[in-house]
Amino acid sequence: MTKTYTIITFGCQMNENDSEKLAGMLEQMGYSPCENDKTADIIIINTCSVRANADDKFFGTLGEYKAVKKNSPKTVIAVCGCMMQQEVFRNEIKEKYRFVDIIFGTHNISEFPRLLKEYEGSGKRVTEVLEDTDYIPENLPCKRQFIHKAFVSITFGCDNFCSYCIVPYTRGREKSRKPEDIIAEIESLSQNGCKEVLLLGQNVNSYGKGLETPFSFARLLKEVDKIEALERIRFMTSHPKDLSNEVIEAIAQGKKICKNIHLPVQSGSDRILKLMNRHYNRDYYISLVERIRKAIPEVTISTDIIVGFPTETEEDFLDTLDIVEKCSFDSAFTFIYSPRIGTMAAAMEGQIPEDTVKERFNRLVAKMQDILSEKAKEYENTVQEIIADGISRNNPEIMSGRTPSNKLVNFKGNCRVGDSVKVRITEAKTYYLYGEMIQ
């Protein structure tokens, strides 16, 4: 009987891409995916540490597997990802979750087959977490979630040390893949039916800086744009301080580059931006948005915003509401500040009481909703190019997909996943559009 595996993934697309590689390696070893996650021979949990609720969800999930291991001691339970890069969580697992067999980190994903063998040989828990690495493994097998679209990591790690963020500690120093490796991966994907790639990095705009022969993100975009069978190129995340005119130009001129930029602002207050170590102020950000909109009139801009950073006053928060209005974002991911052990901000005085933060958070969400429903109306009666991603979550008779601007569209139509279709938008809701496929 073939052995089976399951992987539970928390967090960002970078983690999803790592899980795809783990799945690829397991399949190469002869494992097949398990329908029921509790009966698999190997269970891997890939963790996220960006906010406290991700930690809590992980421990909740891990607790569920205690009984699994008790009933079936041969099941291998492995834990990896950002939480495992932190000693405090490794110790917690060592002490309270003795049924975990393998612990590894973000820098040694490619070593999983060896760690598994070591565990199978000794029957004793194997822990291997590297502080950091310069090594980027290429050509790992990768079991992709979709055929028609794929994540392609272009940089790993982050050097920015925003004061609230754990990522530089869990993902290490920024390193870029070689352009030829990225292009070869995308060419091979496109030859196998992939139409859309999402280029991933914590700060894609600083791509290429540490390479032996420096190569800019703008140049990379231009090269990827030449790949014949590809239809769409997306990328994230863009740090405002590094978004050059050259990149804006490349997006404007690209044939396949989606005119959609994820540009986290985090706060609208100069004082808070400084404390966050973001290296820009509100005027710079507003003028950058103006510059982008002028150069690329059809562009959509999405953002991330943190509410309740230490010492945030009502006035600071009003500056955030104001920048949201001025920039008229096309979508925003809004977060309540979550102190992360080891970051500068966690040690700052002036943590904000929970009820104040919640009240501000609700006001921000309401403001964003007003902007979004207003903007959504612009889509009504337009015809949008959609790549069908799958069947709608709420209605099996409805397909769903995204516009080039990254707006979710649910639509009636007779097509298959991965098809490029035209959809007439009949109704615009705040968070998604509804439409009908044009035959």
Ligand code: 5AD
């Ligand atoms: N608390 C709240 N939000 C955070 N983010 C990163 N770290 C934290 C934190 N400690 C948010 C930022 C970032 C997004 C990926 O997650 O807005 O852009």
Ligand code: SF4
């Ligand atoms: Fe975290 Fe800032 Fe790096 Fe983004 S740029 S991963 S928010 S430190």
